[in-house]
Amino acid sequence: MEKRLGMFRDLNQKGLAGLFVALTILIVLLSLPATASAAPTGSSFDHIVIIAMENQNYGSVIGSSSAPFINSLARTGSTISNYHSYGQNIGGCSAGCYEAFTSGQQSHSDGWCPRASSPCYTISNVADQLHTAGLASAMFCEDGCPRGADHFPWIAYTSTWNTCVAGSFTCSGQTGSAGDALYASSSSNGNSAFITYLNGASPANYIWFTPSDSHNMHDNSVSSGDSYVKTLLVGTGTISSPSSNSVLGSNLFKTPRTFLYLWWDEYDPSPNVEYGSMIKVGYISTGGYTEYNSLHTIEANWGLPYITSVVSGDSSMSDIFGSSTPGSLSASFTYSPNPPQPEQAVTFTASATGGVSPYNYSWSFGDGSSGTGASATHTYSMTGSYSVTLTVTDSNSTTSTSAQQLTVSASSSSLSTLTFLYVGLIAGGAISVTAYLAKYHSRNRKLAARLKDTRQGRSRSGSIP
Numbered sequence: 506m507e508k509r510l511g512m513f514r515d516l517n518q519k520g521l522a523g524l525f526v527a528l529t530i531l532i533v534l535l536s537l538p539a540t541a542s543a544a545p546t547g548s549s550f551d552h553i554v555i556i557a558m559e560n561q562n563y564g565s566v567i568g569s570s571s572a573p574f575i576n577s578l579a580r581t582g583s584t585i586s587n588y589h590s591y592g593q594n595i596g597g598c599s600a601g602c603y604e605a606f607t608s609g610q611q612s613h614s615d616g617w618c619p620r621a622s623s624p625c626y627t628i629s630n631v632a633d634q635l636h637t638a639g640l641a642s643a644m645f646c647e648d649g650c651p652r653g654a655d656h657f658p659w660i661a662y663t664s665t666w667n668t669c670v671a672g673s674f675t676c677s678g679q680t681g682s683a684g685d686a687l688y689a690s691s692s693s694n695g696n697s698a699f700i701t702y703l704n705g706a707s708p709a710n711y712i713w714f715t716p717s718d719s720h721n722m723h724d725n726s727v728s729s730g731d732s733y734v735k736t737l738l739v740g741t742g743t744i745s746s747p748s749s750n751s752v753l754g755s756n757l758f759k760t761p762r763t764f765l766y767l768w769w770d771e772y773d774p775s776p777n778v779e780y781g782s783m784i785k786v787g788y789i790s791t792g793g794y795t796e797y798n799s800l801h802t803i804e805a806n807w808g809l810p811y812i813t814s815v816v817s818g819d820s821s822m823s824d825i826f827g828s829s830t831p832g833s834l835s836a837s838f839t840y841s842p843n844p845p846q847p848e849q850a851v852t853f854t855a856s857a858t859g860g861v862s863p864y865n866y867s868w869s870f871g872d873g874s875s876g877t878g879a880s881a882t883h884t885y886s887m888t889g890s891y892s893v894t895l896t897v898t899d900s901n902s903t904t905s906t907s908a909q910q911l912t913v914s915a916s917s918s919s920l921s922t923l924t925f926l927y928v929g930l931i932a933g934g935a936i937s938v939t940a941y942l943a944k945y946h947s948r949n950r951k952l953a954a955r956l957k958d959t960r961q962g963r964s965r966s967g968s969i970p
Contacts, residue, residue, distance in 0.1 A: 544639030547710075547806045549783045549826050550764035552757060554703075554712045556737070557656070558730065558769040558776070559599065559723035563588070566769070566776040571727040574735035575767070575778060580861045580900045581744055582765075582780035583788040583825040590775040592795035593815065600655035602770035606796040607631055607658045609813035617661065618654035624666035625654065631800060632711065633664050634809045641709035645690045645699045648717040656723075657715045692717060695750060696737060703755035711803070722769075734767070768799070779825050787861035787900075790824050798822050834860030836897035836905040844912050847888055851911075853895070855879045860899030869894040871911065885913045 566572045567584055590598060595605045597614030605611040608630045618625035632642040644665070646657045654661035690699040699714060715721070716737075722730035740748025747754035757763050767778040792798075802821040804811055811817035838855045845851045853876075857864045868876040870883045871891030885891065894908045 544710075545807045545809075547762065548808075549762075549806050550781065551760070551762040552708065552710055552712065553764045553766060553803060553806075554752065554757070555714065555766045555768055556734070557603070557713065557715045557721070558734075558767065559656070559718070559721040560771050561722050561727060561730075561769055561776055562772045563774040563776050565727055566722075566731075567778075569727060572731040574731050574738075575776075576900070578738070578744060578767070578780055579778045580787055582778055582784045582786065583790060584779070585777050585790040585792060585794055585822065585825070586774060587791050587793045588775050588777050589773050589793060589795050590769070590771050591773045592793070593797055593819075595796060598771045599652075600658075602796055603655065603658040604661075606768075606770075606799055608662075609797060609800055609811070609816040613655075615655050616653075623654065623660040624663040626661045627663045629812060630658075630662050630665065631803060631809075631812065632659070632662075634804065634812060635711050635807070638807060638809055640711065640807060641707075642711040642713075643688065643702065643709040644713040644715075645688045645696075645702070646715045647690050647692050647696065647720065650715060650717075652718060656718070656721075659713070690714070692720065697750075700750055700752065700755060703752060703757040705756075708757050710807075738765075766799075779822075783826055785825055785827055788825060790822070792822060792824055794822050795819070832859035834858075834897065834899050834903050834905040836895050836907040838893075838895045838907055838909070840893070840909075840911065844914055845885065846916050847886055847913055848884060850882050850884050853881045853883065853893070855881075855895050855897065857897045857899070857905070860897075860903050860905070861901050864900075865898045867896045867898075869896075888913050888915060 563586060566575060567579060567586070568576065590602050595601055595611050597611065600613045600615050600617040601611040604613055604617075608628050610628070613626075632644075635642050642665075644657070644659045650657045650660070659665040688698055688702065690696045702708060703712075716733065718724045720730060720733040725733075736751075738744075738747065738752045740751035740754060742748040742751065742754065744753065747758075749755075752758065752765070758765070761782045763781055764783060765778075765780040767776075767780070769775045769777060797816050797819045799822065801811065801816050801819045802823075803809075804816065805821045835858050836855065837857075838853055840851055840853045842849065842851070853868060855866045855868075855878075857866075864879075866877060866879050866881075868881050868883075869892075870876065870885075871893050872885060874883060876883060889912075891911045891913065892908060893911050894906055896904055896906045898904050
């Protein structure tokens with residue numbers, strides 16, 4: 506009996522000890538901090554670098570000879586020809602465009618929240634969303650950002666404002682209350698602060714850069730702005746071989762999933778260029794996009810909740826993403842009238858497909874004359890057969906030709922008229938001869954009658970024996 510009781514006591518002690526250990530482990534586990542969920546991976550890109558430009562119409566930049574570098578960048582990436590900066594009731598730009606792009610709504614206009622008055626707005630913005638999801642953002646403003654929030658919206662938002670922007674904007678970067686970093690970057694040193702950051706070990710997922718008004722085409726020409734963008738993006742190098750002290754030559758752009766977005770505020774349509782390994786090459790989108798579509802694209806990439814209902818109701822700019830190799834360049838043309846006549850103006854209309862637009866068109870009209878342009882007019886002075894050749898050159902200097910034989914001949918109506926004239930002359934001559942002969946014979950008959958009458962009269966008077 507005592508042995509059984511001893512065994513029971515032993516079991517009880519062991520059970521209590523096990524229970525104590527289990528409870529201790531449970532308490533320790535409950536006291537541990539919750540493990541943060543991993544930051545989301547982008548569906549199309551891991552980093553986006555936005556360069557904010559100013560105040561130009563699409564056609565003043567894209568396709569313009571005043572912006573050779575920006576157009577060469579567009580040819581190696583994509584551009585949206587129908588981007589409406591004033592679309593979906595967005596107004597009050599510049600400020601309204603920047604506000605719509607970063608917060609998904611718009612209620613302010615130019616002069617909004619100057620630097621000395623910042624911060625001015627408690628509304629949520631895309632930087633807050635990124636930080637909440639475990640992603641990082643960093644914003645740069647060149648030369649002290651004298652315009653304030655209407656060109657650099659981050660100083661307006663309470664969550665992204667920091668003491669860097671309260672004074673002379675010369676500090677090397679400071680983290681705001683939401684974990685967002687704002688930096689100064691001076692153009693006098695080649696924006697070394699910005700480039701150094703891009704060469705750093707852990708650049709942010711979302712990076713914004715606002716050039717000064719002397720560089721962003723606000724107060725300078727398109728050609729001057731193009732030269733600035735070239736220096737900023739590739740230095741003294743090229744797109745395929747950029748300098749190391751440039752944006753595209755930085756370590757960040759040596760990773761394959763970095764998206765460069767060259768964006769202009771205002772105008773309808775406004776210029777834009779999208780560049781990166783995830784972007785279609787030589788693609789021109791006709792999508793009717795706005796700043797809300799741009800924001801939707803960024804949020805959708807990381808699976809973030811859409812910040813406003815208007816952004817949620819829009820679509821991503823998905824057509825610019827993906828693999829796209831331009832088709833072979835092909836040229837063709839038509840002409841009118843066909844066939845032409847001498848001294849008649851002939852209109853030639855060219856068509857090109859494939860390759861990388863924009864295209865250049867040159868013509869050889871087969872009579873020693875030449876012309877340029879997608880539509881050309883020429884006049885041939887003589888009838889004959891002429892070999893007309895169209896040569897199309899795309900933006901990669903690839904060429905394609907198309908040739909046709911053109912015959913210039915007198916019209917059938919002209920021949921008919923000439924024949925009629927000849928026949929008329931012949932017929933008219935015959936009629937004239939007939940009339941003359943008839944008149945001649947008539948006169949002869951009258952003369953013969955008179956002679957006869959004269960003879961008869963003499964006979965009656967006896968003058969003739």
